[in-house]
Amino acid sequence: MSRAVVVEQFGGPEVLEVREVAEPHAGPGQVRVRVSAAGLNPSDWKRIGAASAAAARGLTLPTGFGYDLAGTVDEVGDGVTGFAVGDRVYGGAPGRAVAELAVLTPGADRVAHTPDGLDDVVASALAVAVTTADAVLAAIGVRAGDTVLVGGAGGGVGVFVVQLAVLAGARVIGTGSASSADFLRELGAEPVTYGDGLVERVKALAPGGVTAAADLVGVETAQAAIELGVPADRVATIAAADPPAGVRRTGGVEASPGALERVAELVAAGRLTVPIAATYPLERVREAVERQRAGHVHGKLVVTLA
Numbered sequence: 001m002s003r004a005v006v007v008e009q010f011g012g013p014e015v016l017e018v019r020e021v022a023e024p025h026a027g028p029g030q031v032r033v034r035v036s037a038a039g040l041n042p043s044d045w046k047r048i049g050a051a052s053a054a055a056a057r058g059l060t061l062p063t064g065f066g067y068d069l070a071g072t073v074d075e076v077g078d079g080v081t082g083f084a085v086g087d088r089v090y091g092g093a094p095g096r097a098v099a100e101l102a103v104l105t106p107g108a109d110r111v112a113h114t115p116d117g118l119d120d121v122v123a124s125a126l127a128v129a130v131t132t133a134d135a136v137l138a139a140i141g142v143r144a145g146d147t148v149l150v151g152g153a154g155g156g157v158g159v160f161v162v163q164l165a166v167l168a169g170a171r172v173i174g175t176g177s178a179s180s181a182d183f184l185r186e187l188g189a190e191p192v193t194y195g196d197g198l199v200e201r202v203k204a205l206a207p208g209g210v211t212a213a214a215d216l217v218g219v220e221t222a223q224a225a226i227e228l229g230v231p232a233d234r235v236a237t238i239a240a241a242d243p244p245a246g247v248r249r250t251g252g253v254e255a256s257p258g259a260l261e262r263v264a265e266l267v268a269a270g271r272l273t274v275p276i277a278a279t280y281p282l283e284r285v286r287e288a289v290e291r292q293r294a295g296h297v298h299g300k301l302v303v304t305l306a
């Protein structure tokens with residue numbers, strides 16, 4: 001037996017149950033990972049929040065929980081090449097990451113070798129946020145000389161968007177609450193508070209104009225960017241259901257091949273930081289998800305498994 005989060009009804013963090021379950025095993029073409037850390041994302045709680053959201057994702061109950069993970073391969077199925085027992089790996093196991101054991105299918109699931117110098121907590125925080133950040137930056141074509149407005153810059157995706165844009169040579173203005181200003185500066189962004197008057201505050205910071213924008217929370221930043229004269233095809237959103245006309249909607253599935261591994265190497269080399277706001281042991285997974293759901297995390301939250 002091994003422990004895993006099990007979801008038997010739709011709802012909030014209260015439906016997350018830590019249970020003893022039968023050990024999963026690696027079938028042909030699969031590896032089993034002994035999970036040591038599982039990073040959280042808003043999609044984890046959104047997908048179990050209501051039957052309608054679950055149906056849209058093809059999810060049925062009972063299900064596991066989580067996506068991002070890191071750990072060590074402890075079983076290798078027939079026909080697997082490139083992975084061996086004892087390899088440190090990270091990646092994504094949709095709906096089954098917050099568990100002591102997770103089975104992944106290389107090729108179908110994202111799974112990669114963890115670079116030396118990257119600990120499992122950090123590695124487990126990468127897959128969703130990094131692939132999403134890569135897709136966002138590609139969608140708006142960020143390059144040296146750009147002034148990029150990033151909405152929700154201090155969140156899980158934002159910390160990567162900001163740092164990768166800075167590495168590309170862009171100037172970054174990032175939205176956050178007033179209390180996030182120092183955190184955003186540390187990432188390399190110039191902070192601006194979100195809410196009424198955003199357009200005027202951005203104009204004051206960048207009288208020469210903004211050339212591209214990424215809205216990671218809601219639609220306010222996308223609307224502000226259009227008002228600031230940014231061409232719609234240089235504005236992208238990952239969270240708005242109904243963005244302004246011409247604004248690109250994108251997400252992690254549109255990441256460029258190898259993006260995750262490239263960014264992991266940058267992190268291992270110390271060129272990018274991954275702020276971990278907090279770690280929670282498996283028994284406190286509900287608390288972690290409640291905090292994530294409140295929407296003001298700086299960087300990432302991670303559930304740790306012994």
Ligand SMILES: NC(=O)c1ccc[n+]([C@@H]2O[C@H](COP(=O)([O-])OP(=O)(O)OC[C@H]3O[C@@H](n4cnc5c(N)ncnc54)[C@H](OP(=O)(O)O)[C@@H]3O)[C@@H](O)[C@H]2O)c1
Pocket residue numbers: 041042043046128129132151152153154155156157158175176177178179180194216217218220238239250251252253292295296297298299
């Ligand atoms: N399409 C995809 O593939 C994809 C992938 C990943 C995420 N997403 C979606 O993208 C969104 C962001 O994901 P995430 O992981 O970055 O979330 P997150 O870590 O929960 O984001 C937290 C951040 O949002 C900021 N924030 C809260 N209210 C805001 C507001 N009104 N305006 C601007 N920023 C605000 C907070 O800043 P303060 O603390 O300063 O308030 C905080 O730093 C979520 O809705 C998620 O579901 C989509």
